[in-house]
Amino acid sequence: MKLDLLAKLRETNPIVLNAANFVTVQDVANGLNALGASPIMSKEIAEVEEMVQMASSIAINLGTLTKLQIMQMKEMGLLAAQAQKPIVLDPVAVGAVNYRLQTAQKLLEAFPATIIRGNAGEIAALGGFAWNAKGIDAGSGSGDLDEITRKTAQKLHCTIIASGVTDTISDGQNIAHVYNGTPLFQAHVGSGDMLSSIVAAFAAVCDNSFEAAQTACLVFAATGELLVNDHPEVGPGTFSMYLMDYLAKVKETEITAIAKFD
Amino acid sequence: MKLDLLAKLRETNPIVLNAANFVTVQDVANGLNALGASPIMSKEIAEVEEMVQMASSIAINLGTLTKLQIMQMKEMGLLAAQAQKPIVLDPVAVGAVNYRLQTAQKLLEAFPATIIRGNAGEIAALGGFAWNAKGIDAGSGSGDLDEITRKTAQKLHCTIIASGVTDTISDGQNIAHVYNGTPLFQAHVGSGDMLSSIVAAFAAVCDNSFEAAQTACLVFAATGELLVNDHPEVGPGTFSMYLMDYLAKVKETEITAIAKFD
């Protein structure tokens, strides 16, 4: 676990270009900004080339895709791949909606993702494993999530994060887990989207995508846990607001003190 | 008043599919989620069929409509009507903007709404009554709101909610009122949109749309009132954040204790 990446992120303020979900976009921008990255959101294909040039990494979120946005995502991914900039894909709802799954597959044929972050149901769908999703939620599955994550990473030649109560991370060979967190992440819409873009911020400051993914998951999960330790009374609204405060002030030593991972 | 619907909603976590207003969409998603429903937002017509299939009910909000979105709304409504799923329409600004009124009327020709929730000016406009709207706010009118609500319900063959300081609800025959609330609902943009989607969540767990509408209005209004009783110092920002906490934790007994309705 390379927790010193947090200091590196804050020193270098990487620019994360987002093809965003309009439901959660403000939270994602504020989360990136609070942590020390520099968010840009764009919807117009005519400016993608300039935006990618300026970006340190990109985050593509399928949350509220449209055909126009898919065209922009494809162009964004192609240009980022050419420029060898890290690409994070958040395949929202591919476990529940076939159109989403097909879209994710087409995008992944057009450009390689560096890291894919989804819930268990989304990762299982991308990997071709059976899982029982409920709406856009992870649902419950009986598969071996380690195996699903590892094999999906092998299939798609990237690092996979299946996030949830425990985050499972694999580059196709190694498996890592992050056990920190709080149920309030699930109670707030957009926690997953925020994590995906934060993963992109860490990928911008670390060549090893497996390490970037682990560190991002630990920083995010531990920050939420530290918040709830300090404010045990929070509900989903107060949690989401304090989360920004804690992302801005959380220290490496505080994370180390509570970190649970393997 | 069927307040036990709240427990039913939290047990069954109905999926509410939203054609959303981009100004308030994050709040709406978080409000639904906090209360115990499962929000989905979609902007792409190509996935509407799958989305409606998965949904328990749908909420169509005209708040920031575009021609593309109107096409999607129409398809969404048609499919939901075929599948006999409850449809809630929020006719934002139809009292102030003729293009909005025409759009709402065209949509209502294409599919029947189960429940329409708007402010007094919007309901009056749909019913064909004179009212003096101000911008997208309710404005002030001198009509008899009970009569306007009842007759609009008769005309449009649905349940109507004219929400405001007092919520007036009619199915064309019966009239109900909810007197709970707080002025802070008006001070926060998006309270109305959130209520409309919460009405859709209750309609998903209750076949009687008049009862679902009443219960949704009471739960929402009383939750805000309970919040302000506990935190009398809140302004519009802190109110909106605590609202999520209270939607997540509010109990049927707490609502019963302060409920004012007839």
Place this chain on the structure above:
Amino acid sequence: MKLDLLAKLRETNPIVLNAANFVTVQDVANGLNALGASPIMSKEIAEVEEMVQMASSIAINLGTLTKLQIMQMKEMGLLAAQAQKPIVLDPVAVGAVNYRLQTAQKLLEAFPATIIRGNAGEIAALGGFAWNAKGIDAGSGSGDLDEITRKTAQKLHCTIIASGVTDTISDGQNIAHVYNGTPLFQAHVGSGDMLSSIVAAFAAVCDNSFEAAQTACLVFAATGELLVNDHPEVGPGTFSMYLMDYLAKVKETEITAIAKFD
């Protein structure tokens, strides 16, 4: 400095029509509403004529422009100019992205802005001065910001606000500065967008755009500073929430007591 404009704004509740940035739109709507203005957001060109007719002023934000939105912005600006309603332009990222700069220039050829509010890098780009932007942030420049602001105002025949730690305002002849504020404005994404729309609200209640601009900057900056004086522990999340409370309750006398400007 005409601080009595705040009372006038709250009495008259001007309607501010926004062509909005989808990242920050909810905050902008809530900020306008909290202060006492009445926000409307629109994305559809077919309703622009009615919307402009109803509006007291308009705010055009390039933050997440699309070709469709640019067409709507152009129409909105043309109609507002014909109706002699104040037009505020927020040229987000024109200092970093050439496509944005060209778009801003085309819009300004189509209609005159009354006030343009941006960061130093954006204003320098519009004025044709060298500056070193970083992503969509102001970056750092070595130019004389007074001179850049004044000359850009002369060139574009409008009032210019270059906002930042110090806000610099010019109508091409006079120069004003507002020194109040807090670094938390920079820590929260959307502070600038909110200020631009608040400038439009003040421009709706004051024929002198230079005075409207100054007053808006002082009210906004001092409100943030008062908030932080009362709550020194706030981070970016709690700041953004309290900001709504303080915009709703801030008094002219409180602003006067801490005002620093020339």
